[in-house]
Amino acid sequence: MTGTKAIQLRAGQSSLTLYPALGGMINALEFATPQGVRNVIDGVAPGELPHNPGYRSAVLFPFPNRLRDGRYQFAGKRYQFAVNEAATQTALHGFLHRTEARVVGQEQTAEAHSITLSYACKAEPGYPFAVDVELSYTLRAEGALDVELTVTNRDAEPIPLGTGWHPYYTLGCDLAECHLQTPDIQRCAIDDRMLPTGDYVADQRFSAPTLLGDTALDNCFALDGSVEGEQCVRFFNKSAGFGLALWQRTGVHGMNFLQLYTPPERQSLAVEPMSCGIDALNTGEGLQVLEPGQQYQGAFGVRLIKSV
Template sequence: MYTLTEIETQGLHYLEMASSDGESKGQICLNQGGRLSKFVFKKIQILADFDTSTYKDNYASSVLFPFANRIKDGEYTFNDSKYELDCNESDKNNALHGLVYNKTFVCVHKTLTSNYASLTLQYKDAGKSKGFPFKFNIELIYTLSQSGLNLSAKVVNECDKTFPFTLGWHPYFNSKDLNNSSINFVSSKKYRFDNQQIISGTTSLDVEMPFQLKDVKLDDGYPLATNELEFSTPEYSFKLTSTSIENFLQLYTPNQPNVIAIEPMTGAADNFNNKIGLQMLDPNDTYNVEWNIKIETLNSKTKTNKLINKLCNS
C-alpha cells in the first residue's frame, strides 16, 4: 500500500507519497505553489536536489500559470485593455513564471492503493492579482505509480470575463553524468531571443537527435511537432508525454553540474504579446492538461533486454 506522510520543516508544509517498499517517493511543498520538491524513483534521484531557500531564484518544479516563462516588461494588451504585471525578474525587467508559483495550495483529495498514490491540490484566486484581475481555480493532481509520475492541471474560469492563459511546468532533472546524457524531441526550429530573453524570431534547428548534452549551455525554446520527448541518463531514462494539442519546450542548464531543466509548456514565452500558443478560457469553462513521465531505470532496462535475448535464443 502506498503511504502519505505530512512533514513540517522550516515553516513549510510538505506531503510525501511513497511506495510500500519506500523505494519511490514524491514530496510536494504546499506553500511553494504545490510544487514537486523531491522525486526519487526506485532509489534513483530523478529531480535535482535544491535547497528550499533557493526556490525564489530557481523556481524548481513550479507550475506556471497563467503564463509560462516571461512577459516582456510585464506588459500586455488583451481585449483593448492594457495590463501591467509585477516584474519579478528585475535584471531583465520581465514578469516571470506566472502567478501561482508562490501561492499556498491545500489538499482536497487523496487516494492510496497498492498500485499508486494520488493527491489533488487546489488554489483559489480571487482575481485581485496585479495585471491579471481574473478569478480562477487551479487544481494539481499528482499521481505516483509503478511506472513513474503523472501531473494533471485543471483550471476553471470563475469570473464573468474571458482571460488569456498558458500552462507550464519547470522541473529540474538530475543526471549522474549530464555529459553522457541526451534528449530527443521533434522540432524543425528554435526561437531566437533578445537581451531580455524574449522571442525575437526563429532559426532552423540544426541538431542531430538524440541531442547529446555534453558540454552544452542551454536557455533555449522550441516549438514541438509532437507531444512527447525522451530524456536518457546513465541511470535512467523517461518518456514525457503531454495531452496538449500544441506543445512547446524550454531547456535550461543552471550553474549546478549534472542538472537540466526540461520545461513542457502549452504556449511559448511572452505569448500574451506574440500570441504563440496562446489560449483563451471563457467564463465557467475548464481547461485540463496532463504531463506523464514514464520511467525506465538501468536495472529495468537490463532485465528487459535479458528477457528479450532469452526469448530470441529459445
C-alpha cells in the same frame, strides 16, 4: 504561508515530496532504478524553499517564461505585473509558485498514490481575474509521475492564460555524460532580452540520441501541435543504465511548447512543458482564452526508462 510544509506520496519504491503552498513544487522524486532508488529531481535546500529562486519544479501560471516589461493588454485593458527579472526587465513565471493550495482529494492503492490540489486565484496584481487551478498528481509504483492541470474561468468575463511546469531532472552525474533526444522541434529565435523575435528555426541537434557534452541550452521550442497525444523527450545516461521519458500532451489546446535549460553547475537539465511561447500574453503564441465557466486542461509527466 505554510510553504515549508511538505506532503509525501508513496507507491511501491517510488516517492514524491511536494509543497502545496509553493505552486505544487516537487522537491524530491525517487524511483527504483537499476542502480537502486534514486532521486531524479534537483531541488532546493530547506532554507531556500519559501522563495525558490530558480522556480524549481513549480507549476507556472498564468504565464510561463518571460513577459515583456511585465505588461500586456487584453480586451482593451492594460495590466501590469511586477518586473522580477532585472537583467531582462521582464516579469517571470506568473504567481502560482507563491499561492496557497487546498488539498481536495487523495487516494492510495498498492500501485499508485494520487493527490489533488486546488488554488483559488482572484484580484492578483496584473491578473485580477477569478480563476481556479486544480493540479492532480499520480505517483506510480513502476516509476512514473502523471500531472493533470485544470484551469476554470470563474470570472464574468473572458480571461487569457498560459501555463507550464519547471522541473530540473538529474541522473546523478554531469550533463556531459548524458544523452538527450527530442521530438521534431522548432527553436524560437530570441533577442538579447530573451524575448521572441517572431522567427522559428528548425533544430535537429537532438532528433537522434545525442551526447550533451558541453552544449548550453536556454531555449524555447515549438512542438508539432498537430500531433494529438503524447510527445516525449528522452534524457538518459548509458553508464548508469537508466533515464527518464519526459512527456507532454500536445494537440489542439495542448502543451505545444517546450523550454530546455542547462544550469551553470551542469548537474541537471530543466525540461519544461508549456502551453504557450515566450511573452504569450503579448504575442498570442499558444495563448488560451477561456469564456466564463470554460476549462483548460493540460497533462505532462515523467516515466523511468529502466534500460538504455
